[in-house]
Amino acid sequence: AQSVTQLDSHVSVSEGTPVLLRCNYSSSYSPSLFWYVQHPNKGLQLLLKYTSAATLVKGINGFEAEFKKSETSFHLTKPSAHMSDAAEYFCVVSDSNYQLIWGAGTKLIIKP
């Protein structure tokens, strides 16, 4: 069965420094992987998705993620954090029935 583990429940960085949000997955086949962002009291927005094309995926707002099959990871990065990036981020895998399996989320805190 597919599963997703987000390794940090909270990540705190200073504005202007790099962001790394870690995600490991398990899947018995080549998965589709997504990152979603949820700003406080808002809905969910798709940041980026991997669907077996290029392993380095670029998303919106300067975020990108790299699919590493050997490490079963799909970490989300951004070179320089902005105050508006403060939100909760979800790593998601699509299972063999195309259902979405969600990680528990990582809350990103940006310090001024």
Place this chain on the structure above:
Amino acid sequence: NAGVTQTPKFQVLKTGQSMTLQCAQDMNHEYMSWYRQDPGMGLRLIHYSVGAGITDQGEVPNGYNVSRSTTEDFPLRLLSAAPSQTSVYFCASSYHQGRGYTFGSGTRLTVV
């Protein structure tokens, strides 16, 4: 604006009451789904539909019913509300299972 519309945004129910959460999309998406989001957890799939007239259960279907009479609408019915159904509910749609999903802004439900 194209997208997924959920109503109501907030609702308080008494234990045992029934109600319907509405979801409508105008993007001609075949795939629609309902999720609940609880603190410290990722989203969990309640029910989904791959097209008009076709629905199926997700991970946590008990206490909920759905129907899909049109492509546009996918209402979620709570048959007899319980405090354990206090949650934020999200409706999502996609042109294909496993692809990027568009989410509604959510319904915050409290059962007292």
